[in-house]
Amino acid sequence: MAAASILAPALDSTIVIEKRSSTADRIAADPRSNSIRVVAPYEYKEAAKCLAEAFKDDHVVRYAIDTPDRAHWSEEEKYALHLQAMEYVTYAHCLKGLVTTVGPDYDCVALWMPPGKNIDDLLTILRSGMWRLNWQLSKEGRTRFFKEFLPLLASTKTEVLGERDNHAWYLNYIGTKAGSRGNGYARRLIEHVGDVADRAGQACYLESSHDINIKIYGKMGFTLRKQIWLGLDETIRMDVMVREPKGVLKEKI
Known part of the structure; x- marks a missing residue:
């Protein structure tokens, strides 16, 4: 669904349980959450497996992996890198953000970046190991990822949100395991954070990579704001959507 930047955990031995932010605590404590919960850093691999499965054939997510100069790689090798990339961004x-899940076995996972937060600061890059992509990706992959994909996402988000860019929730990824689809898990995770955004009068932002998602997200309050393309022939499309906060006018009266 949503496309995202990719970061990497450094060494497993350095991973510790981080103290949740006040926002994460508030969401986790919401009595309406049922089985929705916040994923702790030590659980990142299990959460990443869900996302890797959900996006295993996604052309946007694999744009920097499925390159001509890696045509000699087997699908197993490419999927291994795809899984690592998901571990990176999840960790x-x-x-720095908020990872939520629902279902008995990380059946659906959502990666959120709260307002004013990002994963591009030097400390997070060092701790997460983003430097690994400089040698894990091929030459073409590095160009696609660092010089095309990330700049396009950043400039588009700023263009669409304007002065609200630092005051909106960013749904970076959300994915459901194939065998768990049809249970409404994705809707629950989106509406869960959507309620928090509504109370604060904040928008939610995402990029989608499948045609059908325009209708699906539309039922959750998102509207299409812009379409962007990747590749020299511009064949890979992303749909940029925004969910405006509900009940803001009523609360201001």
Whole structure:
């Protein structure tokens, strides 16, 4: 669904349980959450497995991996890097953002970046190991990821949100395991944070990579704001959508 930047955990031995932010605590304590919970850093690999499975054939997510100069790689090798990339971004969000899950076995996972937060600071890059991508990706992959993909996402978000860029929730990834689809898990995770955004009068932002998601997200209050393309022939499309806060006008009266 949503495309995201990719970060990497350094050494497993350095991973510790981080203290939750006040926002994460508030969401985790919400009595309406049922089985929705916040994923701790030590759980990042299990959460990442869910996302890796959900996005295993996604052209946007694998844009920097499925490159011509890696045509000789087997699908197993490419999937291994894809899984590592998901571990990277999941761990980074555990450190600086908000990772939520629902279901008995990490059946659906969402990676959120709260307002004013990002995973691009030097400390997070060092701790998460983003430097690994400089040698894990091929030459073409590095160009696609660092010079095309990330700059396009950043500039588009700023363009679409304007002065609200640092005051909106960013749904970086959300994915459901194939065998767990149809249970409404994704809707629950989105509406869970959506309620928090509504109470604060904040928007939610995402990029989607599948046509059907325009309709699906539309039922959750998102509207299409812009379409962007990747590749020299611009064949890979992303749909940029925004969910405006509900009940803001009523609360201001």
